[in-house]
Amino acid sequence: xxxxxxxxGDRTRQAIEDAAYExxxxxxxxATSMRQIANQAGIALGGIYNHFAxxxxxxxxxxxxxxxxxxxxxxxxxAPGDTTEEFIRNSARALQVELGSNPQFIKLMFIEVVEFSxxxxxxxxxxxxxxxxxxxxRFTSPESGVRELPLPQIVRAFMGSIMAYYLTEFLMxxxxxxxxLREMSLEEFMDIFLHGILLDKETDNV
Numbered sequence: 001x002x003x004x005x006x007x008x009g010d011r012t013r014q015a016i017e018d019a020a021y022e023x024x025x026x027x028x029x030x031a032t033s034m035r036q037i038a039n040q041a042g043i044a045l046g047g048i049y050n051h052f053a054x055x056x057x058x059x060x061x062x063x064x065x066x067x068x069x070x071x072x073x074x075x076x077x078x079a080p081g082d083t084t085e086e087f088i089r090n091s092a093r094a095l096q097v098e099l100g101s102n103p104q105f106i107k108l109m110f111i112e113v114v115e116f117s118x119x120x121x122x123x124x125x126x127x128x129x130x131x132x133x134x135x136x137x138r139f140t141s142p143e144s145g146v147r148e149l150p151l152p153q154i155v156r157a158f159m160g161s162i163m164a165y166y167l168t169e170f171l172m173x174x175x176x177x178x179x180x181l182r183e184m185s186l187e188e189f190m191d192i193f194l195h196g197i198l199l200d201k202e203t204d205n206v
Contacts, residue, residue, distance in 0.1 A: 013051045015041040020058045021066060025107050029059060029115045063112060063120045069128050069159065071105055072098060077135050084144045085194055088158075092190040095162060106166050129155065157193065165189040 019040035023032040034055055038045040052058045064070075075094050081087030099105055112120055132155060139146045139154050146154070165186050172181045 016048055021062055025104050029111050067124055088190050092186045096186040161193045
């Protein structure tokens with residue numbers, strides 16, 4: 001549905017979501033009031049309650065509509081690669097470009113983790129997991145070379161590695177830290193995801 005075809009009510013609801021999104025990212029959820037959202041959206045405070053029961057309901061809408069996972073899923077799905085390893089590495093490169101140019105995706109994730117202790121994530125998972133099924137088939141085909149693991153665990157490990165990279169990148173940005181920490185790339189993170197940190201066990205008897 002385009003902006004031109006939205007009803008007046010839908011446009012108002014969209015303006016409320018847009019205003020809340022900007023304010024949440026700028027100053028956090030707790031520090032943002034409903035009055036600020038109304039002022040940013042250009043409506044009366046009472047007008048918000050014709051569309052949302054409260055601030056938490058607005059955030060619940062945003063966490064589904066604009067969650068980083070839903071933005072990056074199409075990017076991952078379109079990554080080329082004849083093998084699982086090529087696919088993972090190409091996905092990492094594409095994600096590094098996208099997330100690097102859109103830091104608000106990570107900020108929204110941090111708000112969910114820090115201010116809500118992840119309480120909305122079950123709804124995110126319920127929506128995200130079915131959409132990720134085509135992607136997961138690349139990990140479960142006989143030719144993938146991937147160990148037999150439950151699909152939800154593969155999703156958690158893969159997406160968790162990506163999020164962990166951006167969290168540690170934020171924490172490791174100080175020039176007082178060793179350069180090898182500050183300059184670690186997402187592709188290097190994915191290399192550890194793919195191959196682990198342990199050397200292959202020798203199968204020959206010594």
